[in-house]
Every structure is written in C-alpha cells, then in structure tokens.
Amino acid sequence: MLNLVWPIFIIISFSYAIFSGNLQNLNSSIFDSVESAVNLSITMLGTMCLWSGIMNVAANTNIMKMMNKMLKPIIRFLFPEIKENKKAQNEISMNMVANILGLGNAATPLGLKAMETLQKENKNKEELSNSMIMLIVINTASIQLIPTTIIAIRSSLGAQNPTSIIVPVWIATICAAIVGIFVTKLLIKYSNKREKI
Secondary structure, eight states, X not given: OHHHHHHHHHHHHHHHHHHHTOHHHHHHHHHHHHHHHHHHHHHHHXXXXXXXXXXXXXXXXXXXXXXXXXXXXXXXXXXXXXXXXXXXXXXXXXXXXXXXXXXXXXXXXXXXXXXXXXXXXXXXXXXXXHHXXXXXXXXXXXXXXXXXXXXXXXHHTTOSSGGGGHHXXXXXXXXXXXXXXXXXXXXXXXXXXXXXX
16 A cells, blocks of 8 residues: 555655645755755664663563563463463563663564563464463553653754653553453454354
8 A cells, every 4th residue: 555655745845846836845855855864864773772782681681580580470371371480581571671761663672572582372273362462452552661762863953952851651561451452352252252152
C-alpha cells in the first residue's frame, strides 16, 4: 500500500510546485531536509551507541541482577508461560529496562534477542505464543521514565526546553501500557477458553 501512497504524494507535490511557481522553494526544502536528516541521524547514532554500550556494561554488573529481581514479579505476571526460562526472563528484563529508560533504538536488539529465545520455546512455530504477543505489546506501549530518544531529537532540532515533554510522556506511556496489557491479557484468556472448547 505504501508503495502506492508515497509515489502519489511525490507526484502531487512536484506537480503543485511546478504549477504554483514554487519549484525553487521545493528544491531548497529538499536540500534543507537532507541536511537535517543527516544531522539527526548522526545525533541518533551517537545516542544509540552510548546507551547500547551502557546496557552492555550493565548486563555484566550487579545492577542488572538487582533490576531483574525488581522486575521478576512483573515478568511472572506478564509472562506466566516462561516461569522456568531464566534466559528469556533476563532478556525480557533487559529489554524492559532499556524501554523504561526511553532507549527505543537500543532496546530493539534486546527485544529481538528475547523474541528469538521465546521462539525456541514456542511449540507452534507458525504462530506467535502468548509470551511473544505480550513482549510486542510491552515494546510498543512501554512506560518511559526518561524519553532519551525524543529528548535527543528535540535537542538536535533546536528545542528551547527539550525535556519539557517528560511528564506528558509519563502520562501517555503509563496509559498505553495499562490499556495494552489489559486488552492483551483479556484476549489471551478468551483465546485459551476457545481452545479448550
């Protein structure tokens, strides 16, 4: 679908620029956008490298063990199928910590590792297990205490107070996480009942 939508947008934009006499403005905005995209990419790359490195160091320290202990009751509630799988619990815990710290890009590799481990445990390889579904929901609607990625983007774009979005992010992510978990648990329960019938 996007293969169709984007070319249409581009054709309409160029056509409008030509007929309204704004071709020069279009050319200028293209080059300005390219410059902004490169600057933003470099900023994001630096932030991602920094936090990925910190997470790798944290993985080998007692801090991560403490975080795992703190998150254990939550992980048991969210992922009852993997009570015995310590490796999956640790990877999910690392992923959740990265998401809580707002490290979306650094959390992705950790989430993929956890998903790979959960797939090994999955009996039906053609379908997602309940734990895999919950992990996707947790990643999509994760609570963020420090939205590092958004702050880095706002900072790179010259925002006067890049951290002013912290409280709204807390409210939005807490609401999203609660609704996401509630609906997922409800649908899993419904699905399990149907399977028994």
